[in-house]
Amino acid sequence: MQKLKTSLYPHENQIIQDAYDGLITDIFSCETIPKTLCITSLAPGAGKTTISINLAISFVMTGRSALLIDADIRKYPKYKRLGSDAFFGLTDFLTEVVELKDIITLTNMQKLAVITSGKATAKNPLGMFYSPKFEFLMQAAIEKFDLVIIDTSSLDVNADSSVIAGRTDATLLVVEIHDSTLALERNIERLDSMGANVIGTVLNKIPKGEYKTHMEFYNYKHRGFKGRRLRHR
Numbered sequence: 001m002q003k004l005k006t007s008l009y010p011h012e013n014q015i016i017q018d019a020y021d022g023l024i025t026d027i028f029s030c031e032t033i034p035k036t037l038c039i040t041s042l043a044p045g046a047g048k049t050t051i052s053i054n055l056a057i058s059f060v061m062t063g064r065s066a067l068l069i070d071a072d073i074r075k076y077p078k079y080k081r082l083g084s085d086a087f088f089g090l091t092d093f094l095t096e097v098v099e100l101k102d103i104i105t106l107t108n109m110q111k112l113a114v115i116t117s118g119k120a121t122a123k124n125p126l127g128m129f130y131s132p133k134f135e136f137l138m139q140a141a142i143e144k145f146d147l148v149i150i151d152t153s154s155l156d157v158n159a160d161s162s163v164i165a166g167r168t169d170a171t172l173l174v175v176e177i178h179d180s181t182l183a184l185e186r187n188i189e190r191l192d193s194m195g196a197n198v199i200g201t202v203l204n205k206i207p208k209g210e211y212k213t214h215m216e217f218y219n220y221k222h223r224g225f226k227g228r229r230l231r232h233r
Contacts, residue, residue: 040152176204
């Protein structure tokens with residue numbers, strides 16, 4: 001197995017960490033607890049990768065194990081948050097370059113592992129997610145980890161995320177405060193048509209001033225809030 005060079009830690013801002021912890025609680029309050037979770041967004045830049053990473057961290061802090069898969073395989077490695085220096089990843093396995101054990105990357109957190117997007121060229125990305133090898137990977141991951149989180153491309157970029165959402169137990173949709181209600185409804189309908197189970201949305205990038213208005217009853221002022229607000233429904 002490989003070892004991720006980037007170290008992962010809980011968010012240093014307690015307000016933001018509490019938001020992630022609350023989101024984990026909500027996810028596992030569902031009638032059917034998901035084993036596989038797809039995270040996507042309406043458009044690029046909404047913060048889905050940040051949310052995916054921090055959700056995985058929050059989850060393993062409960063004492064359970066998680067695997068974070070970077071399935072945004074069309075994005076150039078230099079734009080990746082994690083694993084741009086990993087030798088093997090998802091596309092290397094799906095194109096039969098290496099075995100599954102070769103792409104699981106350990107992190108500094110004992111119960112958290114990642115699979116990076118990979119170095120191999122994805123000549124038919126959509127076909128990869130329909131392939132038996134991707135299904136095999138998912139089944140193997142479910143058996144080994146308590147939760148599999150899949151960070152996908154945004155919905156308006158390609159169809160990859162819709163296909164993955166239809167093959168996972170649950171989907172979280174990350175939206176920004178300026179995203180239109182019409183776009184949100186249209187994309188939820190699109191996900192529904194693919195058989196996805198959209199369990200909720202995460203509203204990201206709320207203005208700091210608006211967020212602080214709702215936190216006056218809590219003793220957070222001394223912590224110096226500088227991050228983003230997560231709100232779910």
